[in-house]
Amino acid sequence: xxxxxxxxxxxxxxxxxxxxxxxxxxxxxxxxxxxxxxxxxxxxxxxxxxxxxxxxxxxxxxxxxxxxxxxxxxxxxxxxxxxxxxxxxxxxxxxxxxxxxxxxxxxxxxxxxxxxxxxxxxxxxxxxxxxxxxxxxxxxxxxxxxxxxxxxxxxxxxxxxxxxxxxxxxxxxxxxxxxxxxxxxxxxxxxxxxxxxxxxxxxxxxxxxxxxxxxxxxxxxxxxxxxxxxxxxxxxxxxxxxxxxxxxxxxxxxxxxxxxxxxxxxxxxxxx
Amino acid sequence: xxxxxxxxxxxxxxxxxxxxxxxxxxxxxxxxxxxxxxxxxxxxxxxxxxxxxxxxxxxxxxxxxxxxxxxxxxxxxxxxxxxxxxxxxxxxxxxxxxxxxxxxxxxxxxxxxxxxxxxxxxxxxxxxxxxxxxxxxxxxxxxxxxxxxxxxxxxxxxxxxxxxxxxxxxxxxxxxxxxxxxxxxxxxxxxxxxxxxxxxxxxxxxxxxxxxxxxxxxxxxxxxxxxxxxxxxxxxxxxxxxxxxxxxxxxxxxxxxxxxxxxxxxxxxxxx
Numbered sequence: 287x288x289x290x291x292x293x294x295x296x297x298x299x300x301x302x303x304x305x306x307x308x309x310x311x312x313x314x315x316x317x318x319x320x321x322x323x324x325x326x327x328x329x330x331x332x333x334x335x336x337x338x339x340x341x342x343x344x345x346x347x348x349x350x351x352x353x354x355x356x357x358x359x360x361x362x363x364x365x366x367x368x369x370x371x372x373x374x375x376x377x378x379x380x381x382x383x384x385x386x387x388x389x390x391x392x393x394x395x396x397x398x399x400x401x402x403x404x405x406x407x408x409x410x411x412x413x414x415x416x417x418x419x420x421x422x423x424x425x426x427x428x429x430x431x432x433x434x435x436x437x438x439x440x441x442x443x444x445x446x447x448x449x450x451x452x453x454x455x456x457x458x459x460x461x462x463x464x465x466x467x468x469x470x471x472x473x474x475x476x477x478x479x480x481x482x483x484x485x486x487x488x489x490x491x492x493x494x495x496x497x498x499x500x501x502x503x504x505x506x507x508x509x510x511x512x513x514x515x516x517x518x519x520x521x522x523x524x525x526x527x528x529x530x531x532x533x534x535x536x537x538x539x540x541x542x543x544x545x546x547x548x549x550x551x552x553x554x555x556x557x558x
Numbered sequence: 559x560x561x562x563x564x565x566x567x568x569x570x571x572x573x574x575x576x577x578x579x580x581x582x583x584x585x586x587x588x589x590x591x592x593x594x595x596x597x598x599x600x601x602x603x604x605x606x607x608x609x610x611x612x613x614x615x616x617x618x619x620x621x622x623x624x625x626x627x628x629x630x631x632x633x634x635x636x637x638x639x640x641x642x643x644x645x646x647x648x649x650x651x652x653x654x655x656x657x658x659x660x661x662x663x664x665x666x667x668x669x670x671x672x673x674x675x676x677x678x679x680x681x682x683x684x685x686x687x688x689x690x691x692x693x694x695x696x697x698x699x700x701x702x703x704x705x706x707x708x709x710x711x712x713x714x715x716x717x718x719x720x721x722x723x724x725x726x727x728x729x730x731x732x733x734x735x736x737x738x739x740x741x742x743x744x745x746x747x748x749x750x751x752x753x754x755x756x757x758x759x760x761x762x763x764x765x766x767x768x769x770x771x772x773x774x775x776x777x778x779x780x781x782x783x784x785x786x787x788x789x790x791x792x793x794x795x796x797x798x799x800x801x802x803x804x805x806x807x808x809x810x811x812x813x814x815x816x817x818x819x820x821x822x823x824x825x826x827x828x829x830x
Contacts, residue, residue, distance in 0.1 A: 310661050312691045382778060389582050390771050417785070418774070419584045499662050503775050506654060513689070
């Protein structure tokens with residue numbers, strides 16, 4: 287079976303999931319669609335988010351994907367269950383994988399979650415965590431400055447540490463959590479800085495890494511992993527400016543160019 | 559849905575998987591069957607291992623389980639594919655979850671695997687790892703003394719460290735791996751000692767923890783997690799001596815008695 291894995295996102299954050307998929311499933315071909323034109327989804331209405339997410343899914347379904355990853359926390363929070371119900375292929379979001387990994391890692395049952403204002407307001411992570419165990423204590427914190435920081439390329443160094451330090455102060459002061467979920471697909475790009483600020487005693491969980499891990503689990507379970515000898519070919523689509531998208535993509539993959547050799551980038555025209 | 563998760567093992571090692579299932583899925587009820595009478599499976603013929611494993615599976619299938627965990631590396635290596643093919647419920651082994659977690663954690667693509675002589679001889683872990691990525695380097699090492707050590711209750715301290723240190727010396731001297739898979743369900747009981755010996759720069763992966771994580775993934779994917787309010791009830795069966803089994807079980811759960819309050823232990827009489 288040589289169908290590709292499809293990944294949809296509101297913009298470029300989902301590329302960290304793609305990066306992990308390339309690393310953890312190096313034989314698989316990927317098709318990515320980032321809705322950079324209409325990004326961010328966070329402040330939009332539920333109806334709009336659902337409509338947009340379905341448009342992205344339909345675009346990839348026509349390309350005969352074997353599994354769909356919703357690599358955006360907002361889209362996952364509002365549309366995952368609907369997509370799962372209506373599609374005949376497996377659909378995986380980014381929230382449950384991070385939640386499950388946190389439950390695995392925590393020893394003191396006290397978990398922190400950081401994300402965009404939209405994700406934190408949606409309460410999706412505490413709900414996912416509490417559905418697993420009512421005894422977990424969950425601290426959530428919105429970090430509205432992290433996405434703009436990442437998009438400006440400020441990933442480490444004094445400025446980044448200062449901004450991350452100030453933002454995470456309320457969580458650090460409580461000094462209770464032993465596990466922290468990065469509940470936004472942009473945040474893996476500043477994971478090292480977050481780890482440095484929050485301290486080595488806290489396990490920092492990337493929902494991108496964990497989502498890729500679960501894609502591997504589910505595909506293997508369905509006997510749908512690619513076992514042939516053809517090299518993978520990846521296609522990235524954006525609804526926005528090709529130049530900007532290509533530049534950001536290059537930034538995300540700059541330290542692992544080997545994963546990026548076989549990527550083509552195209553413009554996606556959605557029927558709206 | 560209030561069906562239990564079934565766990566089969568050649569003896570008591572699979573109880574570390576049960577322990578993790580209780581921790582990661584505290585709402586679920588479990589039924590465990592340990593074939594202590596005929597343990598170990600390692601040195602047995604393929605035919606015998608298959609026959610025994612099917613007898614264990616049939617015993618639990620009659621109890622209307624919703625998912626079967628094969629919590630024994632040897633049984634997984636020889637019987638998993640056959641069970642998956644013939645059973646209508648999901649079947650999960652312990653080898654692929656550990657392999658997938660190692661691929662997720664490794665940065666230098668150099669992974670170590672330790673296990674019983676049988677598991678190492680079967681080549682199941684290198685095969686699972688290479689099927690994911692041909693570029694991984696895998697070092698395997700049989701540790702025949704670890705299971706007897708654990709069964710004698712020697713888990714930490716000078717004696718344990720010395721024995722683990724001497725056994726792991728060949729792997730430590732090469733100094734290449736950044737990730738080590740505990741490819742035996744007994745080994746999580748000496749994880750701290752192994753971590754101390756191998757060094758903090760190596761990520762030590764418990765196949766028990768990772769298998770429980772994947773049970774959670776698969777059950778959630780199938781919409782089969784228990785969502786009610788009833789407290790879980792666990793039943794443990796052994797084919798061997800009740801007294802010995804109860805004593806070992808108590809040892810494994812001694813530091814987390816809360817998971818163990820609702821366990822009953824019974825004798826299993828298999829039809830052979």
